[in-house]
Structures are given as C-alpha cells and as structure tokens.
Amino acid sequence: MSEEIRAEWPLYEVFIRGKRGLNHVHVGSVHAPDGQMALRHARDVYTRRNEGVSIWVVPSADIIASSPEEKDPLFAPSGDKAYRHPTFYEIPDNVPHM
C-alpha cells in the first residue's frame, strides 16, 4: 500500500483537438489519481458534447509558465514590429484554420 496519503489528487491540464488538422487547445483542468485516469476524466468532463478527436493531459506541476512581471521584457518589444506580420498577403477564402 502507498506510504504517503494526500488529501487531494494532483491537477492535470487538458488539451483537446476538435478536428483532424486543428491544434490541441487548452480547455481546462481535472484532478485525477494518475495520468491514465486524468485522460478519462478529461474525456468525461470536456468531450461529452462531441468536442474532441484527441486529448492530451499534462501534470500542471510540469508546466513552466512565464510570470506576469515579465510581461514587458518578454512581449512589449514585438508590439511595434508590424513587418513581422503576414498581413501583406491575401488569404484565400478556402484556406481554413489559419
């Protein structure tokens, strides 16, 4: 039997791919005793209205996130560089999911 008993299950972040060809998108999180159960909880909680064709779950503790204090040094420098955007091309109407 396990030596350590915790009061709460670990948290997992859930990513769902809605259709073939789309990216996995973060939709929320679930608690679960392990990764395999997290996958099933994600299926039950986030795909019950037919939203998904693929699920990823990741332990929340394993996500390394930027902090709000770093916002300016990280993101402000790209704000004035319009030449990096592909806005000078016309996207054909029949190209979905750009």
Place this chain on the structure above:
Amino acid sequence: MAEVHTHAEGEHDNAYAGLLVNDAHWAFGTDFEDPLAGVDTTVPDGVDPAELAAYCLMLGDDALVFSQRLSEWCSNAPDLEEDIALANIALDLLGQARLLLARAAAADPSIVPVLPDGSPVPDEDRLAYFRDDQHFRNVRLAEVPTGDFAEIIARVLLFSTWRLALFERLSRSRDAVLAAVAAKGVKELSYHRDYVGRWFLVLAQGTDESRSRLLAAVNGLWPFTGELFSTHAVERSLAEAGAGVDPAEVRDEVLGVLVHVFEASEVTPPPSGTLAGVQGRLGRDGVHTEALSRMLAEMQVVARAHPEGRW
C-alpha cells in the same frame, strides 16, 4: 455544400471556437448520429413479436434501472470528475433503455400502459413510468440499493462486462433494430468497463480502507451474478430465432474477463453462491427485491402525478 470556417478576431480566447462550423444552434460538436437511421424496423420472419417485446423489455429494464441507480450518485461522488463520469454512464444506459423500450412498444403495443386519451406521453415513457415493479424484467443486480463508491465501481464492472459480452453478440441479431442498438451500446459499454476497471485496480491497490471496501462490495454483489447467466424461456426462444443472445453462452467469457481484472488487482473471486429466486423465479420473471419498488416510487412519482404532462 460545406460552409468554410474562417477565423474571427479574438477567436483564440475560446477553445471551442474552431468547432463552431456549420451550426448556429448547438454550442459545441454537431455530428450527432441517429443510431436507427435507415434501419429496417419490421419484425424478422420467425420471431414472435410478443417475445421480441419481452426480450427488449429485459434488456431495456436492465439499463433503465441501473441508470437510475447510477444517477443517485450525481453530486454525491468523491469528486466533480467522478460525478460527471458516473452521470455519463447513467445517460448512456438511459439512451439504450429508451431505444429498447421504444422497440418493445413497437413490437407489441399491447404491453404499453394505457393513459387518458390525449396524453402526450410517448410509449417508452409509459413503459418506464407507468409499470409496477412486478412488470419490470431487469436482473436484480441492477436494482441493488446504492452503496459506497467501491460498490458502484464493482457493480459497473460486473454489469458492463456482462452487457458488453451480450451486446457484442447481439450486434449480429437478425432484428435490425436490436443489432443497431447493440452496435451503439458496444462502444459505450467498452468505455464503462475500461473506466471502472481502472478504478477497481486503484481501489484494490490503494489504501487498506479502499481495499477492504472494494472486497466487501465484491462479496456483497457476487451472489447477484449467477442470475446474469440463467436463461429465461424468452431469451432461449429469441436466441434460437437468431434475434437474441442466450446469456448462458457468455458466462465463460465474462468470468474470464472478471478473473483477469481480479488477478491484476490481487482480489480473489468469491466462491460462487447465487441469490435464490422465489420458487425459481428471478428478476427476468418480474420477481424483485423490495429495493426496486422503493426506487421506482421515487423515479415514477412525478410522471404519475401528471399523466398528461408534456416534458
């Protein structure tokens, strides 16, 4: 022609935005399938309509009664995730019950309870809400009063393993409706079994407390398993006509699967011992434990108070 989805501003704020294609009505996924689309609903040659109806009631009542028991878990499970998981299983079974009760009513309209003229209550609801316990044909495993979390995990394991084995065979039924209902059910039941199988392992190998509760649940439920494999005359007749499944046929397969799960969890299967019937009559004959009538009283009270209600 399919409408092409193009990005709107701010769309990345909504994870579901990419799914909103071709539909303005539903919030999310839209590719719903009618399990009976294009299915031939005539009763096949050589199948007695009254027996087909009785058989559909048996399988339908199993699902309806167990669905009601599972729904008692809603808001009472250990965690929100389990609440939703158990409610999903309950809804899958309710969907199976609805199709099967509707099939029973179509095959033999004389079994449908009579309501006042002009009542809008559909046939499957009449069968669900206006029959008393002695007219229910479910196995007694389905009606056992709700216990603790280990009990519902063990019970879904026993129920889904058995029903999956039945439905895999039933998907080749000569009755096209039963075959379609079973084919839909196989996917649902496979998930139910997988889900509770994992929980069974977790509880068995978790703490001393979780293990002792699971063992108590298995020992308490085991006497109800004998009935799962006893063949009613209607089941035998439908099986001979190629439209139903003789439950005795699935016994070895079901016990094989259960022993596999038990061994992985280091749980010893209880010695076989079967809850007796009354003069040999079991749930399939309409002989139930008193728990069923109490459960039905709660399940049916609103519908019976409003026999002309529209829901």
